[in-house]
Amino acid sequence: MGYLYMFLSLTCFGLLGIFAKIADLRGCKPGAVYTLAYGWSLLFGVVFVAFFRGADFQVPFVVYEIALPFGVASVIGGMVFLAGIRYGKISTSWLVINLSAAIPAIGSIAVYHERVNQKKIAVIALAVVSVFLLWKDKQADEARNAAFNMPEGAR
Amino acid sequence: MNRSSAWLRLMAVAFVANGLGPFGLKIMAEKGLSETYHYQYLILWYAGGLAFGLIWFLATRGRFRGQELVMSFGIGMASFGGQLFSLLALERNVPGYVVFPMTTGGNLFLVAAAGVFLFRERVGAYGIAGILTGILSLILLSLG
Numbered sequence: 046m047g048y049l050y051m052f053l054s055l056t057c058f059g060l061l062g063i064f065a066k067i068a069d070l071r072g073c074k075p076g077a078v079y080t081l082a083y084g085w086s087l088l089f090g091v092v093f094v095a096f097f098r099g100a101d102f103q104v105p106f107v108v109y110e111i112a113l114p115f116g117v118a119s120v121i122g123g124m125v126f127l128a129g130i131r132y133g134k135i136s137t138s139w140l141v142i143n144l145s146a147a148i149p150a151i152g153s154i155a156v157y158h159e160r161v162n163q164k165k166i167a168v169i170a171l172a173v174v175s176v177f178l179l180w181k182d183k184q185a186d187e188a189r190n191a192a193f194n195m196p197e198g199a200r
Numbered sequence: 201m202n203r204s205s206a207w208l209r210l211m212a213v214a215f216v217a218n219g220l221g222p223f224g225l226k227i228m229a230e231k232g233l234s235e236t237y238h239y240q241y242l243i244l245w246y247a248g249g250l251a252f253g254l255i256w257f258l259a260t261r262g263r264f265r266g267q268e269l270v271m272s273f274g275i276g277m278a279s280f281g282g283q284l285f286s287l288l289a290l291e292r293n294v295p296g297y298v299v300f301p302m303t304t305g306g307n308l309f310l311v312a313a314a315g316v317f318l319f320r321e322r323v324g325a326y327g328i329a330g331i332l333t334g335i336l337s338l339i340l341l342s343l344g
Contacts (some may be wrong), residue, residue: 046292047288047289047292047293047294048289048294050285050286050288050289050294051285051286051289051298051299051302051303052306053265053281053285053291053295054281054284054285054286054299054303055281055282055302055303055306055307055310056307056310057277057278057282057285057304058278058282058303058307059287059307059310059311059314059343060274060278060308061275061278061279061282061307062310062311062314063310063311063314063318064231064271064274064275064278065275066293066315066319067271067274067318068268068271068272068275068317071267071271072267073265073267073268074257074262074265074268076253076257076260076262077257077262077263077264077268077272078268078271078275079249079253079272080250080253080254080256080257080272081253081268081269081272081273081276082251082272082273082275082276082279083247083249083253083276084250084253084272084276085270085275085276085277085280086246086276086279086280087243087246087247087250088276089276089277089280089281090239090243090246090280091243093239093280093284094239094240095310096265097298098239098317100216102240104237104240104241104244105233105237105260107231107233108228108233108237108240108241108244109244111224111227111228111231111233111241112224112241112242112244112245112247113244113245113248113251113301114224114248115220115221115222115223115224115248116244116245116246116247116248116249116250116252117248117249117251117252118217118218118220118221118222118225119218119221119222119245119249120248120249120250120252120253121213121217121252121290122214122215122216122218122219122220122221123214123218123249124211124218124253125210125213125214125217125268125318126210126211126214126218128210129210129211129214129335132203132206132207132210133203133204133211133320134211134281134315134319134327135206135311135314135315135319135321136272136311136314136315136316136323136324136327137315137327137330137331138207138211138330139212139308139311139312139315140308140312140330140331140334140335141214141215141334142211142214142215142218143236143304143307143308143334143338144215144334144337144338145214145215145216145219146219146222146304146338146341146342147219147220147337147341148215148216148218148219148220148223149219149222149223149225149226150341152220152223152226153226156228156273157226164340164343166339167337168225168337168340168341169285169337170210170289171333171334171336171337171340172334172337173293174333175330175331175334176215176330176334176335177330177331178326178327178329178330178333179326179327179330179331179334180204180208181270181324181326181330182324182325182326182327182330183203183204183208185324185326186204186322187202187203187204189207192237194282195302196304
């Protein structure tokens, strides 16, 4: 059963990227889509806690202090991402968004002074190389499109 | 500004903002709160995002369309479902070193495949190399 949940999880995360691309193709406004999406997620969360976690909504104030600003950062990330895929491909843009998982790793090193080992350095270096390669892919794509759109004699 | 510069700038902002989002979980863990209040934290996290989105949307006098309601339902369900099923898999004793690389690498392959086969995107040699390097980076990261 645990492995089924794991496959459901990866399918859901993948569908998130696919829905974002469909929303872009249908001309949906990034701000509207992500505001409503967070509204839906909030509703699902409240229903889940109400029915499966004993309707325990009491939390210390510090949880509010942590959750609210980071939720704001996240929705901004979602809106800007949806605005950005208008200019790029979902296959590469989605990777950039996932690579942002390196930020908490960097934050842990900077704020909590977690030890920097070779693996962490490799993760960050590979992420930088990956984003550079994706940007080069985008440039090559544009050059190809420009050549394709040139008048016949100019090619 | 050309399209690749626009894409890079927007992705850079999305990269930082989206990456900051989950850092709250690290703070929760450091304060010993994440075990007890994980789901409540998630609710408040979404509430923060919703509040900001509504303020921004009202300030810009935007309007919601039916299409956006449907798409956002899909995104909201996928976002909450992805987080919930990961937690449930961990609660069912699937090791974290299996759950995190599988969900990360798997979802990237799924979206890359959808980009190529469903949306007819052309990914060149640089793109393929970038995707593989990125997946390797994320798998290393999720192994802790």
